[in-house]
Amino acid sequence: MAPVHDRRAGFSRRRQYSMFIGYVLAVAGAVVGGVLLVASRFDPPLFAGMRMAAAGVTAPVSSGLSAIGRGLAVVPETINGWIFAHQENAAMKRELAVTRPLLSRARVIAYDNRRLRTLLALRDRDEQVVVTSRLVSSSASSGRRFALLNAGRLNGVLPGMPVRGPEGLIGRITETGLNAARVLLLSDPDSIVPVRRTRDGLPAIVAGRGDGAVDLRSVNATNVRFSPGDLFVTSGTGGLYAPGIPVARVVKGGSDTVIARTFAQPDSFDFALVSRVFVPLPPPPPTPAAAP
Incomplete structure (x- = not known):
């Protein structure tokens, strides 16, 4: 038969204090919740003031946690961006290596075309060619x-x-x-x-x-x-x-x-x-x- 867990605090002061604090927090939470419920029902302005006061207390904590979350979220994006940038840089270098000879050849062709057009214009004007x-x-x-x-x-x-x-x-x-x-x-x-x-x-x-x-x-x-x-x-x-x-x-x-x-x-x-x-x-x- 499975042993039955002992729910009594016994002689452990730590367990006794922990259970006592838990009960106190539970009762306090219930009381606060009841007060807030009553205030929201019968006195909305008071409830709004209490809500804003609580928001003012928790806002810095929320801002700090949000900043930490954004910072942690940036880390993988930065890593991915570095990896992708490295890959794109390598791809651009390969593309540049392929297009550089083509560009040089295009410049040579353009230079030859300009000179040939000049010669053709001279030839059209000169009947002795x-x-x-x-x-x-x-x-x-x-x-x-x-x-x-x-x-x-x-x-x-x-x-x-x-x-x-x-x-x-x-x-x-x-x-x-x-x-x-x-x-x-x-x-x-x-x-x-x-x-x-x-x-x-x-x-x-x-x-x-x-x-x-x-x-x-x-x-x-x-x-x-x-x-x-x-x-x-x-x-x-x-x-x-x-x-x-x-x-x-x-x-x-x-x-x-x-x-x-x-x-x-x-x-x-x-x-x-x-x-x-x-x-x-x-x-x-x-x-x-x-x-x-």
Whole structure:
């Protein structure tokens, strides 16, 4: 048979005090509840005042407990946010690694498109264009300055034809093959181009220096003053280059002879137009027939 629990306090003072306090609290709670019930029934204003007084006492405790609860609730959210942020960061890094080459390629394509549109506009205005081709290489370490064009006699390219890019004049053809041609650049020491200044038509000559720059020399005049930024274009003298093609800009002012930079820089050579000679040379005289 199951033992019967002893409900008597016995001689334990702690149990006696605990039971006594429990009875007192129960009786006090019942009395307070009865008083509140009576007050709410017969004296609502008094009940409202007592309720607000109790709310004023318990409000700080409730606020503290609420703050603690919110703080504890933030902890898992913070942990989840850190985990998700770490995952998103890793995903964004992977996406950036994939899109960075695509962005670089898109920039290159946009750059090529701009230059091709410029060349197409030049070609539409110039009826003397023979072919549009690409400069595949250029010399930059030796004293001579040449470039290789991937078009030759099969495309109608002949020695002496001028070559220009979107920015300005590049040089002229010196040697041709079936599908390739050699271009003498403006900066080569053997290159001489007659030019004129855009603001007043002053004639001058652009001669290559072999170091990437060109010398700008006055023609038939002394003490000619060149200012920084002066622009020079082809004059058409000599019948090789058509007039009005941008050639060079003065870097540092001076008299008679100054250093200038070509508009078409070797490090930006890509697409180029090959044009016919402005004034073609007369055909060679016919060879006399051999006597019988």
